Amino acid sequence: xxxxxxxxxxxxxxxxxxxxxxxxxxxxxxxxxxxxxxxxxxxxxxxxxxxxxxxxxxxxxxxxxxxxxxxxxxxxxxxxxxxxxxxxxxxxxxxxxxxxxxxxxxxxxxxxxxxxxxxxxxxxxxxxxxxxxxxxxxxxxxxxxxxxxxxxxxxxxxxxxxx
Numbered sequence: 564x565x566x567x568x569x570x571x572x573x574x575x576x577x578x579x580x581x582x583x584x585x586x587x588x589x590x591x592x593x594x595x596x597x598x599x600x601x602x603x604x605x606x607x608x609x610x611x612x613x614x615x616x617x618x619x620x621x622x623x624x625x626x627x628x629x630x631x632x633x634x635x636x637x638x639x640x641x642x643x644x645x646x647x648x649x650x651x652x653x654x655x656x657x658x659x660x661x662x663x664x665x666x667x668x669x670x671x672x673x674x675x676x677x678x679x680x681x682x683x684x685x686x687x688x689x690x691x692x693x694x695x696x697x698x699x700x701x702x703x704x705x706x707x708x709x710x711x712x713x714x715x716x717x718x719x720x721x722x723x724x725x726x
Contacts (some may be wrong), residue, residue, distance in 0.1 A: 569613060573598065575715050577606055578616070582712035585619050625676050632677040633707070636690065637669035637700040645695035646670060652693045658686045669700070 570578075573596065580592050589603040596603075610616040625633070640649060646664055653659050653673065661674040673690075677683040683701075691699060 570610070570615065573602075574606055574610060577603060578610070579712075579714070579716045582715075629678050630676040631679060632675075632683050633704040634675045634677065634683060635702040635704065636671075636673040636675055636687075637702070638671040638673060638690070639668075639697040639699065640670040641695050641697050643670055649693055649695045652695075653690070656686065656689055658682075659690075 576596055577592060580587055580595065589607070590600045593600040593603045607616065638649070640646060649671065650662065650664070653662055653671070658675050658677055659673050660676050663672050664670065665672045675683070675686055677686055683703075687699065687701060690696065
């Protein structure tokens, strides 16, 4: 697996541009960074092969598609050793759009998208039936305040200017 040291400033600039707009044409990125389009293609291939770029996603407004409820779920397991089995079961529930194995109060913290509260209740029931789950705590999001990629170029600038 590639380390941060294996990528240079140009790689980070390319990533920063694409993390803000994955549809931006390589030729436009090349013009912006004063390099050739071929350079961008080669760099992106290198980043993909290194596993740094894992895929490309489309961001949509779920509420406009009828998914008005975003909830977070803290999941307590009977035993931490059940994590892998429970995670596999949770993958089969399409409304779970993200899940993390965590430290702290919960073993798993999941993000769920539902159409309405009735749909959420049904999803929670399916989750609570998974063998190995002891109990859950639900948090309904009222509004998303921040959703952004990490500012990798700014981070590098701060690291090089710090005493």
